[in-house]
Amino acid sequence: MKNSVKKVFALLLIAVLVIGTFPATSFAATTYYEYVNSNTNGKAILMENKYSATDTSLMNVRQKDDTSNKFTAYCLDFENGLSSGSHNSYTISSLESISYLTNASKIRAIVNNSFPVISVDTLQARVNAGLSSGNKISQLTSTEAVTAIQAAIWKYSNNRNVNWTYWYAPGIDENDVYKVYNYLTNLPGESAPALPQIQATQPTATSDGTNIVIQFNYKNLLANPTISLSLTGFTKTEASVSDGWTQVTFKKSLASATAQDFGSFTVSLNGKSNYVDVFAFNPKDGRDKTQTLVSTGLNQPATVTKTVTGTSSNLLGSVTVNKSFSDNAATEVSFKLLKNNVVINTLTTQNHSLVFSNLVPGNYSVQEVTPAHYTSSIANGTSFTLTCSENKVLNVTNTAIPRTVLTVHHVSEANVTLAADQTFSGYAEENYSINAATIPHYTVLTKPATETGLFGNSNFEVTYVYKEDPKSKVTAIYVDEDDNVLAAPEEVVNYVGQSYTTAAKTINHYALIDTPVNATGTHDSSDITVKYIYVENDKSTVYVYYVDEDNNTLSPSDSMSGYAGESYTTSPAVIAHYTLITTPDNANGIYAEDDATVTYVYREDPKTTITIKHQDAEGHDLVAIATISGYADEAYSTSSQSIPNYTLSSTPANSNGVYGDSPFDVVYVYTPDDKLVLTVKHVDEDNVSIASDDIIKGYPLDPYTTSSKSINGYQLKTTPENASGSFGETSFDVIYIYEKVETTEPETETQTQPSTQPPVVPEQPIGPQGTVLVNYVDTEGNTLGSSFSFTGSVGTLYQTSSRSFDGYSLVETPSNASGSFIDGSITVSYVYSNGEILTNEDTPLGEAIAPFNFDSFYDNMEMTTEAEEFIVDDEETPLADALPQTGQASPELFYGLGSLITAAGVFLKKRSK
Known part of the structure; x- marks a missing residue:
């Protein structure tokens, strides 16, 4: 019995060791069991077991405090020999397939007929072969072993109660058990669970401005581990952070830091690792629902060591x-x-x-x-x-630092720069050395005071003065045989001893006679003249004339000279009122050896005549008719005349204008002025007229003279102040006042003795006077006869006549032979030539007027009776109607004779009484 129990516990131990993390147990549905180890660093396991319709055991496993991250573990146990109808037990033969085993990664373990650890593939092979028993643990091969996580083994009992039975495997001894265990825990690539590893972050080094701060985090060490830093003098503190990590901080004051604190360092961690205990059910507790989990004591904390490195060189x-x-x-x-x-x-x-x-x-x-x-x-x-x-x-x-600059000048005696300035620079107290420049044709005259020295603190200058070597001038001149300059001279100035060369020039129309012997040579101490002498080539002249059709010269001739073979050009002159009719063939050409003549022929342009008339309203000419002539389109200008006692009443529209192609008249029309009446009265002291009045008529400003009368029985008492003067603007009276003379003699006619005073005759008006000068000359202007002149009132008519000279004939009767006096002088010139006498179309003036014979005039003069009034009235006959006929004397002569005759008649009349 003991032996069986022992084997069962041995198998159970194997299962527990194989699972590692799951305690083997079986639970009722929805029953939770939790074990918390007294060691808080351990891990607690929570399991849930429930049944499903497929009789598949599903276990959800999660760590304590982690309620969301679950994983599912499947553990299948196929047992033969269980009671029929067992709710939680089935045999392999009852399965039609194992298709529900689809995800092998979720299968943690399969138990089949006491073969607790077989893989899904092995199970599938057994199902396919119909095997249900007979295979023993000892018969497991490596391919049949579970390669996933170790499995837990549990058994089922009826009525869902935990009913542990001794699980045994006949024929298997303990050695076989440990053999399986060793095999399962040492599968290649599937080592047994290792202890939890220490985790630590990379240390970082920073500064908070006062300290060097080194920090890192670690986990999976039990409390109070040993943590050491390779650097010295740092203090350490620890603080927990999230998720099981602990932060370690080392600090050291920057003030006490050394160079060794700013480099690589290590941190060593020594302590116990966290662990996870493996627990199993204590079978001695029987069927108590509250199962006691007993630690197997296999996975206990272990001493571990970890080292991390860092650097503080970034500081x-x-x-x-x-x-x-x-x-x-x-x-x-x-x-x-x-x-x-x-x-x-x-x-x-x-x-x-x-x-x-x-x-x-x-x-x-x-x-x-x-x-x-x-x-x-x-x-x-x-x-x-x-x-x-x-x-x-x-x-x-x-x-x-600025350098001091030394400037060296090279100049002539006239301070003209001969070579570029040289500049040297250096710092104060540095040495300098200079030399004169080599300048062609110059010799050093003056050197600076020193040519070596030390630079100072400021810039300075020195000067070399040079004297120029002697020079001379060679002048080439170009002259004719009379030394007249033909071309600009050429001068060459160079230093004595230097060679020179001159050359002849090509001078138009001149030929070089000979090349001078000194045309080339060497500059001497004295100037040299090289004289090139030329002889002129021959010239010819072209004369240009401008004449009319009668070969009369119209404009001064021109001339031009040139050398044979040269071209010449002439052009016609512009001559007023003449038109070019012939351009000569040789107007342009080439100079020949002989002179040539070029003649331009012109024809005078036709003239137009304008007749200027000054007439009264009836068309009578008041002054001589004048004519002017000019060329077509030339401007002309006429003016009215100042005619005594006439006023201009009409200025013609064509008084100014331009000449046309036909002659025409310009007629000025005048109106005679009204005369003023001067009445000479003779009254007694009672203002009773005692003699007939005398009437004198005249125009304003005309002079007048009056006289008293000899009245029987009266004598002049008062002569008026205006007895003589000039006519004004209105008619007026001149009044002589007489007083009566008492006589005792019988009133008998007494013969009055002739007065010795000249007769008082009203004077004719005297206005502005003009002069006419008459000359008689030949065609050369030489005088043929004496000239004479005469005067007359402006506006009155004059007429002159030609004279006869032996061997000469009249060439031209002047157009002003007759006309009107003007305010100025008129010259009338008769021109004669020693050829045929020309007929003068104008009527000659007639015989010369003989001197007036007053004696015969008085003898033949008809006396006027006393009763007849003596009236001088010159208004009856217009001046124009009194113009002299051909051969008669001019009116001015009759004015003078009239005055004399009147005075004589009055005188004789008085005397006859």
Whole structure:
């Protein structure tokens, strides 16, 4: 009995060991059992067993505190020999198929006729073979063994009560049991459950501004593990975080940090691992519904070790120096990095950036080893505090110190630059050395005071003065045989001893006589003249004439000269009122050896005559008719005349205009003015007329003279103030007043003695006077006879006549031989030639007027009685009707004679009484 029990427990132990995570038990439907180990780090198992219509045992397994993530484990037990109709037991022969076993991954174990651990494939093979028994554990092969999770083994009893029976396998000893166990736990690739592994995160290093902080998390270690950091001086704290993780924090003050704290480090973890106990039912408890789970004590906590690594180098900082030169030079320069005033590094660059890296936080300064001749923007260095992970950037500029410039001038004595200035530069106290330049044809005259020395702090200049070597001038002149210049001279100035060359010029129409012997040579100390002498080629002349059809010259001739073979061009002259009728064939051509004549022939344009008349309303001419002539389309202008005692009443529309093709008249019409009446009265003291009145008529401004009368029994008492004067604008009286004379003698006729005074005759009006000058000349303007002149009132008529000269005939009667006096002078010229006498169409003036004979005039004069009035009235005959006939004297002469005759008649009349 003991032996059987022992074997049963051995098999049970195998099952428990195989399952690993499931305690083997059987439960009533919906009954839950939970075991909580006193060790809180352990895992609790919850199982549920229930029956289904297919008599399939379904177990839902979940971890404590995890109510959502379930997994299902199937465990099938096919037993033969159970009582028929057992609700929870069936035999393999009762199954038509095992099609419900579709998901092999969910099958955890199958028990068949005491073969507790076979696979689904093995079961399928047994079903197909009709096997139900006879196979023993010892007959299991590797292909028949379960390859999934270890299985639990349980048995069923009637009435759903737990009724443990000794499960035994005849013929199997303990060695076979352990053989199966060892086989199941050592299957290839399916090792036995390992202990839970320690989990730890990668450590990180940060800074909170004051400390270095290293942190990481771990799990699956029991309380109070040993955790150590490879770095020293750090303090450690721990805190739980979610899902079983614990956070570990190490801290160390930055102020006490060293370079070793900013690199790689390790963290070591040593402690007990969490574990999961495997429990089994204690069969001694019988059928008590409250089953006691007993720990097998197989999977106990174990000591484990884990090491993780990290780095804090990310907390190191750097300093970047950006270097530049003001003149973009590539000069090597060094920078020193100091920490706590101690140089810890030196770097060198050429106008580039450099970086001091892997710097622990702290106080630093950077100093530049400034290159010569430069200033630095951080001349005294720059200090700063570097924090964790900081990249400090410094911009440093070196400014070039200006160099002193020495300028060397090269000039002539006249201060003219002879060579480009030279410039030398250097820093103060540096040496310099200069030399004179080599300038062709110049020699140094004056050097600077010193040609070597030291640069100072400011720019300076020195000057070399040079003297020019002597020169001479060669002048080539180009002249004719009379030394007249034919072309501009050519001058060559060069230094003495230098060669020269001259050349003849090609001069139009001239030929070189000979080349001078000194046409080429060498410049001497004196100037040289090279004389090229030419002889002129022959010329011919073209004369151009402008004549009318009678070969009379119309415009001055032109002439032009040229050399044979040259072309010439002429053009007609523009001559007023003449039209070109002949252009010569040689108007344009080529100069020949001989002179040539070009003659342009013109014809005069026709003229038009305008007759100018000054008439009264009846068409009588008041002054001589005048004519003017001109060419068609030329402008003309006429004007009225001032005719005494006449007023212009009509100006013709064509008084001004242009000449047409036919002659025409311009007629001015005048109206005679009304005369004023001057009445000469002779009255006594009582204003009683004692003699007949005298009437004098005249126009305004005409002069007049009156006189008293000799009246018997009266004598003149008062002569009026207006006895003489000029006519005004109205008629007026001149009154002589007489007083009576008392006589005692008988009134007898007494012979009156002739007066010795000239007779008083009313004077004729005297107006503005004009002059006519008459000349007699030949065609050359030479005088043939004496000239004479005469005067007359403006507007009155005049007439002249020609004279006879031996051997000469009249060529032309002047158009102004007769006419009217004007306010000015008129010259009348008769022209004669020593040829045939021309007939003068004008009527000659007639015989010359003989001097007036007053004696015969008085002798033949008819006396006027005293009773007859003496009236001078010149208004009866118009001036135009009194023009002289051919051969008669001019009216002006009759005016004078009339005055004399009148005066004589009055005088004789008085005397006869």
